[in-house]
Amino acid sequence: MNDLSLNKLDRLVAELGDIPVVTDPKVVRRRSRDFFWYSPILNELLDGKSADLIVAPRDESDVIRVAAACARHRVPITVRAGGTGNYGQAVPLNGGVLLDISALTDIEWIKPGVLRVGAGAKMNAIDAETQAQGFELRMHPSTKRTATIGGFVAGGSGGIGSVTYGGLREHGNILAARVVTVEEKPRVIELRRDAAQKINRAYGTTGIITALEMPLAPSWKWIDVVVAFDDFMDAAAFGYEAALADGIVKKLLAPVTWPLPSYFGALKPHCPDGKSILIAMIAEPSLESFKALLGNRGTITLETPTDDSPGQVPLYEYTWNHTTLQVLKSDRSVTYLQCLYPHDRLLEKVAEMRELFPDEVLQHLEFIRFGGRVTCSGLPVVRFRDAHRLNEIISLHEQRGVYIANPHVYTVEDGSRYKRADADQLGFKQEVDPFGLLNPGKMRSFVSARA
Amino acid sequence: MNDLSLNKLDRLVAELGDIPVVTDPKVVRRRSRDFFWYSPILNELLDGKSADLIVAPRDESDVIRVAAACARHRVPITVRAGGTGNYGQAVPLNGGVLLDISALTDIEWIKPGVLRVGAGAKMNAIDAETQAQGFELRMHPSTKRTATIGGFVAGGSGGIGSVTYGGLREHGNILAARVVTVEEKPRVIELRRDAAQKINRAYGTTGIITALEMPLAPSWKWIDVVVAFDDFMDAAAFGYEAALADGIVKKLLAPVTWPLPSYFGALKPHCPDGKSILIAMIAEPSLESFKALLGNRGTITLETPTDDSPGQVPLYEYTWNHTTLQVLKSDRSVTYLQCLYPHDRLLEKVAEMRELFPDEVLQHLEFIRFGGRVTCSGLPVVRFRDAHRLNEIISLHEQRGVYIANPHVYTVEDGSRYKRADADQLGFKQEVDPFGLLNPGKMRSFVSARA
Ligand SMILES: Cc1cc2nc3c(=O)[nH]c(=O)nc-3n(C[C@H](O)[C@H](O)[C@H](O)COP(=O)(O)OP(=O)(O)OC[C@H]3O[C@@H](n4cnc5c(N)ncnc54)[C@H](O)[C@@H]3O)c2cc1C
Numbered sequence: 070m071n072d073l074s075l076n077k078l079d080r081l082v083a084e085l086g087d088i089p090v091v092t093d094p095k096v097v098r099r100r101s102r103d104f105f106w107y108s109p110i111l112n113e114l115l116d117g118k119s120a121d122l123i124v125a126p127r128d129e130s131d132v133i134r135v136a137a138a139c140a141r142h143r144v145p146i147t148v149r150a151g152g153t154g155n156y157g158q159a160v161p162l163n164g165g166v167l168l169d170i171s172a173l174t175d176i177e178w179i180k181p182g183v184l185r186v187g188a189g190a191k192m193n194a195i196d197a198e199t200q201a202q203g204f205e206l207r208m209h210p211s212t213k214r215t216a217t218i219g220g221f222v223a224g225g226s227g228g229i230g231s232v233t234y235g236g237l238r239e240h241g242n243i244l245a246a247r248v249v250t251v252e253e254k255p256r257v258i259e260l261r262r263d264a265a266q267k268i269n270r271a272y273g274t275t276g277i278i279t280a281l282e283m284p285l286a287p288s289w290k291w292i293d294v295v296v297a298f299d300d301f302m303d304a305a306a307f308g309y310e311a312a313l314a315d316g317i318v319k320k321l322l323a324p325v326t327w328p329l330p331s332y333f334g335a336l337k338p339h340c341p342d343g344k345s346i347l348i349a350m351i352a353e354p355s356l357e358s359f360k361a362l363l364g365n366r367g368t369i370t371l372e373t374p375t376d377d378s379p380g381q382v383p384l385y386e387y388t389w390n391h392t393t394l395q396v397l398k399s400d401r402s403v404t405y406l407q408c409l410y411p412h413d414r415l416l417e418k419v420a421e422m423r424e425l426f427p428d429e430v431l432q433h434l435e436f437i438r439f440g441g442r443v444t445c446s447g448l449p450v451v452r453f454r455d456a457h458r459l460n461e462i463i464s465l466h467e468q469r470g471v472y473i474a475n476p477h478v479y480t481v482e483d484g485s486r487y488k489r490a491d492a493d494q495l496g497f498k499q500e501v502d503p504f505g506l507l508n509p510g511k512m513r514s515f516v517s518a519r520a
Numbered sequence: 521m522n523d524l525s526l527n528k529l530d531r532l533v534a535e536l537g538d539i540p541v542v543t544d545p546k547v548v549r550r551r552s553r554d555f556f557w558y559s560p561i562l563n564e565l566l567d568g569k570s571a572d573l574i575v576a577p578r579d580e581s582d583v584i585r586v587a588a589a590c591a592r593h594r595v596p597i598t599v600r601a602g603g604t605g606n607y608g609q610a611v612p613l614n615g616g617v618l619l620d621i622s623a624l625t626d627i628e629w630i631k632p633g634v635l636r637v638g639a640g641a642k643m644n645a646i647d648a649e650t651q652a653q654g655f656e657l658r659m660h661p662s663t664k665r666t667a668t669i670g671g672f673v674a675g676g677s678g679g680i681g682s683v684t685y686g687g688l689r690e691h692g693n694i695l696a697a698r699v700v701t702v703e704e705k706p707r708v709i710e711l712r713r714d715a716a717q718k719i720n721r722a723y724g725t726t727g728i729i730t731a732l733e734m735p736l737a738p739s740w741k742w743i744d745v746v747v748a749f750d751d752f753m754d755a756a757a758f759g760y761e762a763a764l765a766d767g768i769v770k771k772l773l774a775p776v777t778w779p780l781p782s783y784f785g786a787l788k789p790h791c792p793d794g795k796s797i798l799i800a801m802i803a804e805p806s807l808e809s810f811k812a813l814l815g816n817r818g819t820i821t822l823e824t825p826t827d828d829s830p831g832q833v834p835l836y837e838y839t840w841n842h843t844t845l846q847v848l849k850s851d852r853s854v855t856y857l858q859c860l861y862p863h864d865r866l867l868e869k870v871a872e873m874r875e876l877f878p879d880e881v882l883q884h885l886e887f888i889r890f891g892g893r894v895t896c897s898g899l900p901v902v903r904f905r906d907a908h909r910l911n912e913i914i915s916l917h918e919q920r921g922v923y924i925a926n927p928h929v930y931t932v933e934d935g936s937r938y939k940r941a942d943a944d945q946l947g948f949k950q951e952v953d954p955f956g957l958l959n960p961g962k963m964r965s966f967v968s969a970r971a
């Protein structure tokens with residue numbers, strides 16, 4: 070029950086009136102979790118953390134009512150959307166309300182290249198609507214089929230599509246956000262242009278996002294491709310060439326070292342024994358050029374249109390943070406890291422990391438654009454020994470110029486590259502969450518001026 | 521009359537039957553020219569060069585008949601399309617037939633992302649057709665309204681759109697070409713994948729292109745934008761940021777130093793006195809992000825939808841090789857260069873070149889992608905003193921790591937970065953033009969094995 074007296078919660082619930090509430094402790098506990106269990110460290114730290122109740126607003130005016138009530142009673146409020154975060158982003162550290170945002174799914178409008186949508190909309194539902202008009206989200210996490218656009222913007226960084234558009238951080242990848250403040254009289258604030266970054270990857274500590282304006286990419290007929298290579302560095306080198314080939318339209322380029330593909334369930338028939346693979350999504354009209362570039366350096370083992378309609382497992386569910394999940398399904402002794410390679414010494418550094426930890430850190434790269442340069446995000450699968458060794462591995466990367474966004478910590482600061490909160494976000498939080506009720510503990514450098 | 525006896529030409533014409541022929545010397549001489557007069561050096565070298573007659577095939581079977589007749593009679597054949605080349609590419613050095621390809625304009629088909637079209641089709645006509653289906657050419661020269669797709673592929677390099685897709689050389693930017701050989705029994709050859717590069721920038725020496733398969737980009741509503749800056753380096757620095765911003769969809773980013781805009785005719789009202797400008801084309805949904813990135817570093821003086829319909833002068837006609845033309849209209853004492861800046865020391869090198877020739881070489885840059893990296897093509901306007909000084913300027917660039925594609929020479933080799941013909945193109949020429957009749961003298965390292 071944390072620090073909250075039953076009494077306080079009862080009064081809160083009474084004030085919520087007809088807004089749906091769930092109090093069944095089993096349900097509340099289950100939905101207070103996300104995918105933090107990827108990390109053996111977070112798995113211990115966040116064990117048993119739970120909200121006290123779930124509140125499920127039906128629209129923005131319900132959100133405002135909940136925010137007001139929580140402010141009045143000083144009850145923490147943690148937004149929960151798809152619950153697919155990897156760092157316990159949606160896990161309430163101090164109980165209180167778990168705000169289930171998943172009913173806010175309305176598409177306000179779709180214009181050529183732009184969409185305005187409720188924050189709770191699932192990304193696959195968005196794409197299904199926009200694709201009918203020739204557009205799709207520029208990028209999505211590999212959890213597209215279960216995650217929401219609001220959760221992605223508040224808790225994620227990039228994904229399938231970032232090889233072309235970069236991550237959510239790049240200018241123009243979030244156009245606007247509408248947020249509700251947590252005050253006795255909540256305000257609704259529209260954040261446009263750079264201001265929209267105030268809610269990006271802030272884990273819902275800087276306002277309750279109710280709607281987002283997102284840029285759309287022209288939609289292509291995507292082809293899922295798997296290419297097998299004798300050596301991982303060949304897969305990486307070819308992936309790099311393909312990433313640099315601006316004439317080839319692509320959405321995904323992910324080199325994965327053997328033996329990781331041996332864990333790839335339904336994909337195994339396309340993963341020859343002993344081979345490293347490159348997983349790719351190529352626009353159909355670029356497929357011929359992609360093959361020309363490949364020549365006979367690798368063997369295409371799968372080539373089929375992307376299908377992520379209900380019941381299908383798309384190829385991208387073997388990439389990004391799904392790669393590790395595929396291994397975890399049968400081997401719980403592994404975990405992972407999130408690396409950012411320097412663009413100007415990319416393959417050299419990849420080779421170096423590979424030699425440094427030949428069997429302990431199993432390479433999985435994602436080609437991305439970062440600040441306009443082609444580089445890789447590394448999401449290697451790590452054979453976990455203990456926390457000490459994990460931190461040593463992290464240091465060894467950083468000492469050699471490979472940046473780590475640590476996925477074994479749960480605060481915004483510790484998960485960031487420079488171990489600090491963005492000044493804009495921190496300042497904005499004072500404005501929108503004066504009592505420090507939003508996902509408390511996640512932005513650890515925040516000290517409420519009024520709590 | 522060059523080396524060709526009247527007799528030979530009479531017999532050739534007789535064999536052409538009903539294929540339209542123009543022999544009026546005034547017309548033939550006029551159409552044997554292109555825009556080589558940009559270069560005072562070429563202007564002397566190519567003075568008076570002319571074909572003997574123009575032949576205007578109505579379709580590919582006519583092309584085959586002309587090619588056969590020219591092969592039999594050993595008459596040179598130079599393809600002429602829009603005639604907008606800058607290096608005398610379409611100027612016959614040894615007389616013979618000027619093959620007017622402009623009737624081959626049929627669009628064979630348009631599929632999502634790909635088009636198959638006759639080589640003589642004008643690029644603005646192509647875009648008008650494909651835009652109706654939501655697509656457009658990935659890139660076009662600033663001569664889009666008069667130049668053909670075949671002339672672009674055979675004589676050009678890149679242009680508006682290359683800031684996103686790179687130049688024609690990048691993998692995937694030419695999908696296939698159909699060429700007719702010049703032999704007594706001409707063959708029709710389909711070049712796909714990398715092989716299509718055999719006709720790229722070969723000045724029509726490696727076969728008569730009758731059709732092309734070109735990749736298409738999704739079409740956007742483009743906004744023409746002019747931004748004024750106090751200093752040229754500010755325009756360049758902001759242009760660089762915008763070029764690197766993968767979340768901002770753009771087609772053109774061209775910094776132009778003052779006083780060049782003072783020559784910009786109809787654009788002058790948008791070119792404040794003493795200011796350098798950045799000329800840009802931004803997709804409408806990205807305009808807000810573009811402005812956010814700009815902040816108050818520069819002043820937007822023009823913002824209007826791109827309009828290149830008949831009778832309109834689009835903004836892009838102040839960019840690429842048009843920038844120099846705008847100046848030449850009132851000052852024939854200038855000429856220009858074509859530079860490629862190193863991507864890893866871009867602004868540093870631009871500043872260096874600017875200081876080296878403060879008043880003699882007036883900076884005009886075009887942001888492009890080259891090999892997957894953002895860099896600049898430089899098309900500075902040069903105050904011409906004499907050939908010696910021009911070559912000195914070229915050397916001074918090259919010594920400092922700025923590559924020059926010399927626009928004051930007329931052979932494929934001399935105009936290329938490494939001063940040699942592509943081995944593939946040279947080899948292919950033996951196959952398709954065994955007698956060396958195609959645009960003779962332009963691929964100077966070619967020695968016919970059979971002539
Ligand atoms: C298998 C797997 C693969 C993944 N792949 C990727 C990937 O490719 N790229 C990537 O970036 N991430 C990835 N993730 C992480 C995560 O799936 C994504 O970031 C996802 O977009 C989160 O969306 P969600 O709806 O599940 O959000 P949740 O997990 O519910 O929430 C995430 C965070 O956002 C906050 N939040 C959610 N909605 C709102 C709102 N409306 N207002 C304010 N705050 C809000 C929550 O409080 C929480 O802090 C992956 C995770 C897993 C388990």
Ligand SMILES: Cc1cc2nc3c(=O)[nH]c(=O)nc-3n(C[C@H](O)[C@H](O)[C@H](O)COP(=O)(O)OP(=O)(O)OC[C@H]3O[C@@H](n4cnc5c(N)ncnc54)[C@H](O)[C@@H]3O)c2cc1C
Pocket residue numbers: 554555598599600601602603604605606608609610621639640660661662663666667668669670671672673674675676677678679680722723724725727728729730839840841842845959
């Ligand atoms: C003001 C101005 C601006 C320009 N801007 C650019 C620019 O931005 N980017 C750029 O790359 N170029 C530019 N150019 C150069 C030129 O306009 C383009 O390359 C244009 O695409 C040439 O097309 P065209 O139809 O006029 O070809 P032509 O000038 O008629 O021919 C060009 C060359 O191609 C050959 N050729 C033409 N058609 C065929 C065919 N079917 N088969 C075989 N060979 C053929 C010709 O023999 C000749 O060697 C510019 C020129 C000017 C004058």
